[in-house]
Amino acid sequence: MSDYRKIAFIGAGNMTQSIVGGMCQSGYPADHIFISNPSPEKLEKMSAKHGVTTSQNNAEVAAQADVIVLAVKPQLMQDVCAALRKEVSDLASKLIVTIAAGIRIEKYYQYLGDDIRMVRVMPNTPSLVGEGMSGLVADSKATDDDKAYIEKAFKGVGATQWVSTEDELDILGAVAGSGPAYFFEFMASLQKAAVELGYDSDKARQMVQQTALGAAKMAMNSDLELSELRSQVTSKGGSTAKGVEVYQQADVDGISAKAVKAAVTRNQEMAKLF
Numbered sequence: 368m369s370d371y372r373k374i375a376f377i378g379a380g381n382m383t384q385s386i387v388g389g390m391c392q393s394g395y396p397a398d399h400i401f402i403s404n405p406s407p408e409k410l411e412k413m414s415a416k417h418g419v420t421t422s423q424n425n426a427e428v429a430a431q432a433d434v435i436v437l438a439v440k441p442q443l444m445q446d447v448c449a450a451l452r453k454e455v456s457d458l459a460s461k462l463i464v465t466i467a468a469g470i471r472i473e474k475y476y477q478y479l480g481d482d483i484r485m486v487r488v489m490p491n492t493p494s495l496v497g498e499g500m501s502g503l504v505a506d507s508k509a510t511d512d513d514k515a516y517i518e519k520a521f522k523g524v525g526a527t528q529w530v531s532t533e534d535e536l537d538i539l540g541a542v543a544g545s546g547p548a549y550f551f552e553f554m555a556s557l558q559k560a561a562v563e564l565g566y567d568s569d570k571a572r573q574m575v576q577q578t579a580l581g582a583a584k585m586a587m588n589s590d591l592e593l594s595e596l597r598s599q600v601t602s603k604g605g606s607t608a609k610g611v612e613v614y615q616q617a618d619v620d621g622i623s624a625k626a627v628k629a630a631v632t633r634n635q636e637m638a639k640l641f
């Protein structure tokens with residue numbers, strides 16, 4: 368099968384916009400991308416921006432595609448799947464991909480029939496700028512071709528990692544899926560701290576985001592442990608040591624552990640609820 372299968376996104380929200388934006392930039396042909404959403408505004412924007420085909424009818428886009436990406440909120444998934452099952456006759460001939468947090472593959476067999484082939488992907492919004500981090504786990508029916516195809520599609524918008532269990536995908540989701548929000552929260556707090564000391568807000572934002580980018584690039588280009596990279600900035604008796612000490616006293620490790628655990632727990636709850 369071609370590198371570019373026809374792919375339909377059900378739901379045109381933040382995550383679909385990020386993935387499709389990144390896919391189009393990476394050269395995925397727009398005439399192979401279909402998107403549905405109940406309201407027309409996001410669809411109009413996406414078709415104007417990328418030239419993709421859109422519809423307010425889920426079944427219409429799903430029927431045209433070889434791959435269906437379920438990209439609605441977990442609480443809507445059961446109803447959306449029930450309608451697709453009723454209206455699209457050959458779901459078993461398509462690859463079903465879901466990006467929803469929590470919901471287990473087993474549930475999709477109940478919703479769509481146990482003859483479907485499935486991959487669960489946990490992406491994140493930096494896919495929009497080609498710097499996504501996506502986790503993937505396939506069921507036993509997905510073929511090698513399916514797995515190669517979906518890995519390549521998501522590699523087009525960033526890095527990918529296969530995980531072997533859905534429990535691991537919950538962890539990946541809690542770190543990488545949710546992670547941009549944690550980094551934005553932290554970046555905004557640094558910006559605020561500079562502004563409170565009298566620094567210009569726009570300039571504070573620029574220095575925070577450039578520093579975040581620089582730190583991430585250094586980490587990516589280095590074999591050193593992250594703690595060693597931190598040490599390299601921390602001159603003995605210098606200013607960084609004073610700042611780092613404040614974070615350590617506030618137990619930054621404990622805070623991250625609690626945050627990731629809380630997100631994993633919510634993924635597990637959603638697995639039960641939806």
Ligand SMILES: NC(=O)C1=CN([C@@H]2O[C@H](COP(=O)(O)OP(=O)(O)OC[C@H]3O[C@@H](n4cnc5c(N)ncnc54)[C@H](O)[C@@H]3O)[C@@H](O)[C@H]2O)C=CC1
Pocket residue numbers: 377378379380381382383403404405406409425438439440441443447466467468489490491492544545
């Ligand atoms: N936003 C993120 O950073 C990430 C989100 N996810 C997952 O992606 C999925 C979507 O999340 P977001 O894009 O953030 O949500 P969103 O709320 O931005 O988008 C959901 C879209 O689905 C549409 N929708 C509602 N009912 C529908 C229906 N019956 N049929 C078709 N579309 C319908 C909504 O109008 C909306 O445009 C969720 O399941 C979430 O767990 C996964 C990883 C990261």
Ligand SMILES: O=C(O)[C@@H]1CCC=N1
Pocket residue numbers: 468540544545
């Ligand atoms: O908040 C959520 O549930 C989704 C999953 C990861 C990021 N957003």
